[in-house]
Amino acid sequence: MPSSKTRIAILGGGVAGLVIARHTAGKSDTYSVTLFEQTDQVGGTWVYTDETDVDKHGLPIHSSMYKNLRTNLPREIMQIPDFPMKHDEGPSFVHHSVIREYLWDYAKHFNLYPHIKLNTLVKYVEPETLRNGQTIWMVTYQDLESKVEITKAFDTVVLCNGHYSVGHIPHIPGIESFPGGSIHSHQYRVPEVYARKKVCILGASWSGIDIAMEVSQYAEKVYISHNLPEPIDSKMSRNVEERPGIQSIQGNIFIFRDGSTAEVDNFIYCTGYKFTYPFMSTKVEIRTEGNHVEPTYKHLIHTDYPSLFIMGLPGIVIPFPMFHLQAQYILSILEGRIKLPSSGEMREEYETEKRALLEQGIPLRHIIKLKERQWAYYDEIAAAANISSFPPVIRKIYDHSNKMRELDFTTYKNYQYRIIDDENFVVCYCKPC
Numbered sequence: 001m002p003s004s005k006t007r008i009a010i011l012g013g014g015v016a017g018l019v020i021a022r023h024t025a026g027k028s029d030t031y032s033v034t035l036f037e038q039t040d041q042v043g044g045t046w047v048y049t050d051e052t053d054v055d056k057h058g059l060p061i062h063s064s065m066y067k068n069l070r071t072n073l074p075r076e077i078m079q080i081p082d083f084p085m086k087h088d089e090g091p092s093f094v095h096h097s098v099i100r101e102y103l104w105d106y107a108k109h110f111n112l113y114p115h116i117k118l119n120t121l122v123k124y125v126e127p128e129t130l131r132n133g134q135t136i137w138m139v140t141y142q143d144l145e146s147k148v149e150i151t152k153a154f155d156t157v158v159l160c161n162g163h164y165s166v167g168h169i170p171h172i173p174g175i176e177s178f179p180g181g182s183i184h185s186h187q188y189r190v191p192e193v194y195a196r197k198k199v200c201i202l203g204a205s206w207s208g209i210d211i212a213m214e215v216s217q218y219a220e221k222v223y224i225s226h227n228l229p230e231p232i233d234s235k236m237s238r239n240v241e242e243r244p245g246i247q248s249i250q251g252n253i254f255i256f257r258d259g260s261t262a263e264v265d266n267f268i269y270c271t272g273y274k275f276t277y278p279f280m281s282t283k284v285e286i287r288t289e290g291n292h293v294e295p296t297y298k299h300l301i302h303t304d305y306p307s308l309f310i311m312g313l314p315g316i317v318i319p320f321p322m323f324h325l326q327a328q329y330i331l332s333i334l335e336g337r338i339k340l341p342s343s344g345e346m347r348e349e350y351e352t353e354k355r356a357l358l359e360q361g362i363p364l365r366h367i368i369k370l371k372e373r374q375w376a377y378y379d380e381i382a383a384a385a386n387i388s389s390f391p392p393v394i395r396k397i398y399d400h401s402n403k404m405r406e407l408d409f410t411t412y413k414n415y416q417y418r419i420i421d422d423e424n425f426v427v428c429y430c431k432p433c
């Protein structure tokens with residue numbers, strides 16, 4: 001006899017996968033939950049590895065963490081609201097290993113391991129329409145140890161395969177002639193290998209600046225090349241020079257858009273990531289262009305398949321707390337408390353919103369970077385799911401830490417925050433560690 005439980009397949013055991021598992025697996029009368037994780041640990045990108053190429057199964061390394069990385073958000077606004085992080089002394093911007101431990105504790109605390117299949121790669125996901133019109137999902141996965149492949153039916157699929165593991169590499173005329181080493185920030189691990197080298201870093205977003213700061217401690221010279229309208233400022237050490245975008249490369253000479261040139265030994269692309277769903281059947285339309293994915297409703301639901309969810313699309317957000325809301329929003333849909341509009345209406349709403357943003361001059365690749373729009377998004381999905389959104393103190397800490405970063409990105413990670421109540425926080429400056 002078929003089970004009356006909703007069968008949920010969760011693809012990926014990073015934060016997003018763990019959070020949706022926590023909200024569904026506990027309701028064992030309602031849901032039968034399977035979380036597939038290709039590596040031998042949960043935690044996703046927070047599971048650091050020295051490796052940069054392939055893992056023991058020959059799969060591309062997933063984690064983009066580098067050895068010395070400290071978080072770029074304070075832990076007070078990174079923590080998942082129903083599972084506070086331990087408060088140690090010291091700055092709120094913690095080493096990545098603290099986050100990995102926290103996620104392992106989260107999985108244990110909510111007893112998620114019985115639902116998790118480690119070393120299991122999802123290879124193919126295909127929708128099938130039953131005679132009664134219902135869509136089910138055939139998920140083909142492989143046990144990477146035994147190599148056995150199995151296909152199983154699910155009612156709902158939640159994609160949590162992460163968005164920061166496939167580097168976007170723009171083509172630069174002449175790159176083929178560059179004799180030096182070049183990597184994407186996804187493969188960057190330690191700065192020591194750049195000792196006495198002349199390094200060019202392309203891109204001045206979070207990773208670009210962070211990596212330039214690390215590398216400049218060892219390198220002879222660092223050129224940080226970017227197209228930002230304003231200089232990123234003089235807070236970098238003296239051996240760092242800003243240059244505009246790269247026009248072309250001739251051997252080891254980089255030619256920048258202002259006509260200036262530089263001799264370069266090593267090149268690091270800090271040029272963002274491509275969002276990919278290589279396991280998805282072509283029956284499902286998922287159009288991706290860099291970090292832009294469509295068609296989705298509320299940055300989460302496939303407009304044509306309301307039983308297919310994609311967690312973690314929005315960028316420039318507070319990802320862990322956002323997953324906490326997204327998961328409960330999904331639950332409200334599955335349990336019928338939220339009635340979704342028709343596919344056509346969802347698509348129309350999506351198209352209208354996209355058009356409005358493009359008309360405001362926001363390029364396609366920035367649409368998903370919610371920034372200031374994130375707060376309205378949280379309030380909207382929380383209200384729809386009839387749960388509380390975040391208290392004002394979360395936004396206040398976010399704004400404060402951003403301001404400190406704008407003032408001086410070399411010191412902003414030395415602050416320690418403490419939440420006093422829903423409105424107030426205290427902050428103090430710790431000695432650099």
Ligand code: FAD
Nearest residue numbers: 012014015016038044045064071072122161162164312319
């Ligand atoms: P991931 O953590 O990437 O997890 C995806 C999981 O899916 C992985 O375990 C992967 O192995 C698995 N998987 C993928 N494909 C398959 C498949 N086919 N079958 C089975 N399993 C599969 N966020 C912050 O809040 N604060 C920060 O300071 C911060 N710093 C960051 C620094 C870097 C360098 C990067 C790359 C990201 C940073 N982020 C930060 C963002 C971070 O990505 C998110 O916070 C969050 O970890 C994303 O979680 P996720 O579950 O969506 O994806």
